[in-house]
Amino acid sequence: MFAPLRERNYRLWAAADLISVGGTWMQVLALNWVILSVTGSATAMGAVVMLQSLPVLLLGSWGGALADRIPARPMLITCQAIRALLALALVLPAGSLLPGTWMIYGVALLSGVISSFEGPVLGRFGSSLVARDALASALALGSVLSSAGRIGGMALGGVLIGITGPTALFLINAVSYLAVIISLLAMRTSEMRPLARTSSSDGGVLAGLRYVLRQPVVLIVLALSFVLGSLGRNYQVSMAAMVSGPLGGSSSSYGLLSTVFAVGAVAGGLLLAGSGKSTLRVLLGTGFLISALQFASGLAPNVLGFAALILPIAAGAVIFDTVVSTRIQLDTAEEMRGRVLATVGIVSSLSGIVGAPAIGWMCDTLGARGALLVAGTITTAAAIAGGMALARAKGRSLNWNFVVGRVPAQQPA
Numbered sequence: 418m419f420a421p422l423r424e425r426n427y428r429l430w431a432a433a434d435l436i437s438v439g440g441t442w443m444q445v446l447a448l449n450w451v452i453l454s455v456t457g458s459a460t461a462m463g464a465v466v467m468l469q470s471l472p473v474l475l476l477g478s479w480g481g482a483l484a485d486r487i488p489a490r491p492m493l494i495t496c497q498a499i500r501a502l503l504a505l506a507l508v509l510p511a512g513s514l515l516p517g518t519w520m521i522y523g524v525a526l527l528s529g530v531i532s533s534f535e536g537p538v539l540g541r542f543g544s545s546l547v548a549r550d551a552l553a554s555a556l557a558l559g560s561v562l563s564s565a566g567r568i569g570g571m572a573l574g575g576v577l578i579g580i581t582g583p584t585a586l587f588l589i590n591a592v593s594y595l596a597v598i599i600s601l602l603a604m605r606t607s608e609m610r611p612l613a614r615t616s617s618s619d620g621g622v623l624a625g626l627r628y629v630l631r632q633p634v635v636l637i638v639l640a641l642s643f644v645l646g647s648l649g650r651n652y653q654v655s656m657a658a659m660v661s662g663p664l665g666g667s668s669s670s671y672g673l674l675s676t677v678f679a680v681g682a683v684a685g686g687l688l689l690a691g692s693g694k695s696t697l698r699v700l701l702g703t704g705f706l707i708s709a710l711q712f713a714s715g716l717a718p719n720v721l722g723f724a725a726l727i728l729p730i731a732a733g734a735v736i737f738d739t740v741v742s743t744r745i746q747l748d749t750a751e752e753m754r755g756r757v758l759a760t761v762g763i764v765s766s767l768s769g770i771v772g773a774p775a776i777g778w779m780c781d782t783l784g785a786r787g788a789l790l791v792a793g794t795i796t797t798a799a800a801i802a803g804g805m806a807l808a809r810a811k812g813r814s815l816n817w818n819f820v821v822g823r824v825p826a827q828q829p830a
Contacts, residue, residue, distance in 0.1 A: 501592075638697075
């Protein structure tokens with residue numbers, strides 16, 4: 418599990434990622450609370466998520482094609498510097514110490530533009546830091562470290578937001594990007610694993626699309642990921658709506674739930690890294706579990722009851738996402754990896770564009786509890802349908818043996 422940490426470059430990257438993720442989630446907490454405090458609308462929170470996702474949907478394919486052609490480090494350094502400037506834009510808006518909603522929407526949109534190019538580059542770059550046989554462990558460990566950064570960021574942010582207000586959290590996030598830039602500059606390029614790159618004449622975006630369309634199992638998994646991602650894991654919207662609504666909580670309660678979610682994510686990453694199993698049955702099992710628990714979370718009587726359900730939901734969500742990412746990275750050609758990862762990013766963006774406003778609208782219309790009950794019902798049905806489709810694509814029936822047993826561990830996606 419800890420084999421990737423033997424690599425100096427990976428250790429630098431992991432440490433920087435831990436710091437940067439902590440800063441990012443401090444900013445997420447601050448933005449969510451500012452939007453909810455100013456507008457009182459869960460729909461407005463969903464709009465921020467949508468604006469972050471829309472550019473990835475529109476530009477992600479070109480970002481993936483670019484990632485398969487250019488060196489990763491200079492691109493990543495540039496993206497991190499721009500992200501730091503965007504965080505500073507929230508600290509110093511004209512005439513106010515607290516950003517107006519127009520500033521938040523603008524930063525969200527520009528952040529999405531950066532993500533459309535940065536995401537595929539990050540995926541390729543991460544796989545160059547470790548040997549191929551250590552990649553699965555590196556991805557699982559990366560999930561653990563990211564979740565640990567989320568725990569630290571949410572916990573510290575939950576304390577600071579009541580003392581300093583949200584502005585300090587934006588400033589801390591801006592500074593955290595320096596850790597990533599320093600780590601990138603300190604890495605030894607001679608120790609990186611070279612990845613195959615493509616030429617400008619290989620077909621670009623269309624070649625990547627044709628490559629993905631030839632893999633039916635990948636398409637089914639991505640469809641399942643879209644449904645569960647859009648209606649099953651937009652908890653930054655539904656948690657805030659539950660806290661400010663039926664649970665009668667405060668900003669501290671929201672910080673607590675966010676921290677519990679992060680703890681569950683760490684547990685899920687450790688469980689997957691320890692087991693080393695990234696199979697389709699793990700994907701299906703966790704997809705069904707988190708969907709059923711989402712339905713149950715709509716019936717939670719209080720903050721503690723809601724937190725008890727959030728914990729396994731977070732663990733399952735990390736396992737689900739990491740299995741998808743692991744199979745995508747291991748079972749695609751290196752020269753196509755950026756474009757395939759861009760496709761995953763586009764699906765994630767669609768989840769945000771469709772799901773966040775939909776969850777926000779359902780929270781405003783049906784109430785937070787009703788939104789979770791309806792979304793949980795839909796995602797549970799989708800998990801069952803996805804299992805049937807995957808079984809058919811593998812030439813098998815959806816019986817007990819398929820669910821619990823004999824799916825090869827090294828199959829695509």
